[in-house]
Amino acid sequence: MSEPDPLDDPYSGDSFRLFVQSVQDYAIFMLDPQGVVSTWNSGAERIKGYRAEQIIGRHFSVFYPPEDLRAGKPAHELKVATAEGRFEDEGWRVREDGSRFWAVVVITALFDDRGTLRGFGKVTRDVSERVRAENELVERRRLFFHLVEAQEAERRRIAWDVHDDSIQAMAAVSMRVQLLARQVPADHLPAVRALDTAVSETIGRLRDLVRRLRPPTLDERTLTEAVGAHLRQLAAQGIETELETTELTGDPPPEASVTLFRIVGEALTNVQKHSRANRVRVRLRSIDRGTLTEVTDDGVGTDVVVVGGFGEPGSHFGLQAMRERAEAVGGWWELISEPGRGALVRFWVPDGPGPGAGVGQ
Structure with a gap:
């Protein structure tokens, strides 16, 4: 009977080493307790540009830009990893040719059964495209x-x-x-x-x-005052209105408030002209560095579906305009409705041009 191939066991040392060596998207390598590179995988060669024979035996500080070296960052990272078991960081790293890339780095301290530090495992991912x-x-x-x-x-x-x-x-x-x-x-x-x-x-x-x-209300002090004034116009026509702002942690910046007010205004105009609603509610919430707004009515509803910024046949231009306003500043917009069941216009607008996670639809 032939001996089993160690590679048939996915948990064998050879299988794991083969897996680590084959990974292309991550630089995975080992450091000795002093921070000297002792192993090197193909992902590390692709990301950092060094061949194994060029880098094994050299200190890992070669990957850091001059400002990090002056600050003693490599030694600090190993010290933290030793004390806490791991260290995670995100910042600039340097390739073999001197070019920089933005990296997410995790350093894990490796201890034997006696608690002796045997070295470090280091995983680096190039996220330059994401940052760009x-x-x-x-x-x-x-x-x-x-x-x-x-x-x-x-x-x-x-x-x-x-x-x-x-x-x-x-x-x-x-x-x-x-x-x-x-x-x-x-x-x-x-x-x-x-x-x-x-x-x-x-x-x-x-x-x-x-x-x-x-609209004169745009020149008022806050977004809630402006929306409230718009709702009072509907209330004067016999429509019951409600404005909920308990989860609005602060008034959005003026540039975001303008976009929010314009979309709310278009939604309320649609309610006034088309919905035949008896009641409408506007809800404003601060979430993910932006404002989530919901305009709900109990009117006749619609079977219009708005996809990719364009309405299906039978939709009117106001729906597309609302969506385009939200998406133009990095937000999103959606309409949830069906005939006889009212409508919900929901959209999210960031507070400003900085990165925001947004809200999943």
Whole structure:
């Protein structure tokens, strides 16, 4: 009977060594008690650039940038690992060619049965791509938040121009038309009154445009005040409203508040125009360095499904606009509804351009 192949036993020393040697995504190697490299796997060669014959026998401090060497970081890490059993870190490391990469590192102290330190196991993973992606996300968010600020500034300027120029000019025309109505012959009076009505309706439309460009509530002190004012407008129309902010730990920054208010405003406009709801609730919660908002109504609901930022046939533009606003600043948006069961609009917006985990949908 032939001897069993040790590699047939997955727990044998040879099998484990073969596994460690074959791993490509992690640098896995051993250090002696003084921090000298004693083993080297293929992942370590791929990540750090050293061949086994180049690095075995050298101190592991060769992987650290000059500022970490001056701070005594390699010795500190071994000291902590010895005292606590392990050490975990994330930071810059240096390849054989001198280039840097961002690494997640775990050092584990290895003791024998008598408690004697026999060395250290070190596992390093190159997460440069992850860090680069996070930095790009932060930069995109910063750009989008600046864009929101610029858009709001332009909206404010246009609103002021319309209010100070167009509306005032039309108001002057209205006054002159009313004066003319008292002076014209009776047979011309219907035409003059029709003109006065047209001018008044135009002024009304312009004022509505100003309110949509820059609602006065946006200039109030907090987001909750602005949303509360919007809900009071619905309440005046007979819709029961509720604003829940018990889990809002602080008012979001102005740039985030603008985006939140715009989306809430669009959602409440949909409730007012389409839902035939008797009750609507807005809930604001601070979570994952951002604000999670839920707008719930008991209206007629909808079978519209919004996927990838675009509605299925039959949806209206407001749904897409809400989603695009949230996603533009690194957040997300969703609509949960079915006919006859009301609707839930739920979205998350980060507090600012910094990295945030977001909330799973």
